[in-house]
Amino acid sequence: MGIRSKLALVLSLGIAAATAATAAAFVRLQTAALRESEAEKVQLLLETIRQAGTESSVSGDPLVLLDQLAFLRKTRPELHHVRVLWKGEWHDVGGSRPPDPPGGVALRALDVAAAAGHPGFQIEAALSSRVLEERMLRERAALVENATRSGAVVVLCGLLFSALLAGALTGRLRAIESAVGDIGAGKLGTAVDVGGSDEIARLARGVSEMSEKLKELDELKKTFVASVTHELRSPLGAIQAQVRQALAKDEGLNDRARQSLDRILLNAERLEHFVTSLLEMAKIERGKLDYQPKAADLGRVAEDVVLFFAPRAKEAGLELVFESNGALPPMRFDPDLVAQVATNLVSNAIKFTKGPGKIVVRVAPSGTGASCEVQDSGIGIPADSVARLFRPFERAPNAPRSTGTGLGLALAKSIVEMHGGSISARSELGQGSVFRFELPAAPPAPAA
Template identity: 55%
Template structure:
């Protein structure tokens, strides 16, 4: 009897588990739709009631996405139509004001027309900006810049306005703030939005403080006011488009400023936060940690550990993808699949990507994650990016705090990267991880995909292959070569940076290359300079191959060995393998 009951229980469990998993997928899809991820579909197959429910949810999701797109197109169209007549009104009003022919009694009316036209123009500009953000078209051009002068300029711009409002504007900008990669125009807009809000919601006689400082590993801009404050229930919705806090001051606005600010900080892989309570003012903070574009520059933490390889003069963290990609993490990481003989991990749907992201974050909180190959390459996620923005920075932050990269064949001691040796170095603490992120961030990857298929015969070893990083959001990259004839490679090329490699040899490599050349030429009884100038006989070619291996073991990248010897990279790679 007991055995029969046990068998029945196991059978019931076996039947119920698949059903439970399918229902969970539907629940997750509904939750994603509720969070605004329109177009999300439940991956449930079959013909029973659960499958029909899933198809109904999927149809609803698709329809909601279509309606949302119609709304966006309508707003964009109306906004564009408003710009021309609004510009004409502003120009005519300005001309009338400058002419001096407006009667005294009508000047106040003309002034109101100008103020309202300016407010409407700001509203239209905000709508257009929000439309660009929702379409993923917000232009972002980061470059090394100091945050201090940007904040100073914004404070100077608002000084007269604060004085007119009866407010005390107090800047506290730390001198000599380090430069950070940011878009100066967008950074200015973000600070402007915060300061404008603070002035708008602070009563006459109040105080607004603006600070910019370095706090350990963080560059931070904070705007603190003594205004009306924000109720706790409104804080969670504060950065939602068109969300406005009810206020006794009847401050004008449309509720887009903070939403735009958040989008700008997302573009920088940064954040914006607020602490507030009613009648006690608010503090808005734009703070970036080392994973972000406002991090503090550092030196190479692995200068002597051989962890880095060079592509186009820029450094990138690399590892070799094993023949059978494996992920040392349980659960839904099994959604990463292999395609064809190339063994490339590909996400089949946004749901699989989200499952993977969640599992990575969960595992990162537990301890170590060991990842092989291309799993984290952003170009593998590019196809999903069309379904909506992919928060690459978020998963990189989760994983790079505690991770290890190992070669399957060499068990973490050494491995082959594009036929060049490297030493794997395990990150064992958060502090070491911060150093890695800091270095990656200030040494972005730039390489190009070669369009001429004939060149892939040698470039697939890695000299040009697939070394791509999305300019706007990626702070780190684990790299492996991949076949150029995949849709992933073609899609990556469309949106990723394409920079020709520098010509010649990197200056700091020349002393090593000269020293080794002299040694090999003396030992092989070759004339000085013959390795570079040629022509070489059989003995000379053997000496050159030995020289290439010595230079590679000394840590000189293959491309610079090739440039030094005036040979093709394929010659260098062949010598490394011999």
């Protein structure tokens, strides 16, 4: 669960709890007030009866009183029964007394005689406890319903407010998270500005500064690699030329010296290969590789590479075959760069296959463009290494030492991706590997 959801949840729970507590306290207070008001209503009713009784005893005429009481009994359901003691005799008002309701009655004897000077004049009212209690419960239920409804509205508003607040607070964190993701994906120099001067703003500034520093360091590394490799090339070229010249001389060299020179030449060539690869990686990183797409034939490029490697494959006891499966669409790519990719794949296949074995280079239409596959029956690659091999300097643990630098596949990937294509590998340890790259028919425009 993200911080945003957690924050919104905690705020919402807090608001809901506070609302529930407030509503409960409100209902309790209101219930007490309701009880009081009910008691007052009963008091008022009794007072009205007493008043009527006093007036009629003064006038000495109970008929008006009986009428009034009959009316009250009809209109006030809590008045279960009323009777009047007049001249020593009880008169039921509005018919005889019905049986007591469930819950019983509260009997109130209202002695109005003393005030009026008519001894023996009394009124007795029986109030239905059930009606009183039910009315109280009804009013309380209405109160609870109102409080619940208002509480629900408050909680809904609270939820909305929590979501908005959590969104506003975590939006800045998300901006930093996305910037860190960009930096991790290689977009060095990415800056993030979240405003304000609190801890989050300071974190954002720190991330921006770190990203800027990383960019500077990366530039420094690229410039360093580019200039070092560039500086290495000329003396290396001179060494190779000198050694070749010395070897070309027929006389004056004994076998030992010739062997030494051969070894020097071989090592110089390896070093030159490494330096050239490094230089090309640096050029790709700096967007300075000479990239000139033109109308070209992938089948032709791949076949040329196969022809070039045929003698070396034969020497290693390997059968190297070229297959073209179907007509390819017209395509545009840089044939020199793509030849470099195919060269690396075929040279790897030869390098990592012990004779006797077979290497097939297969070209076929694929999607809008075409694919080129190099399949070998060599040593294979451990499953957990396959994806890593396209990174610079990565080599599989089963690769014989001193057979390479680990730059070839990284270069191949950069070149293929520069063309808008993709490269992948699948392999089975001890059985062989298939490296395959695909190019679209129309490549992206060269970077300016």
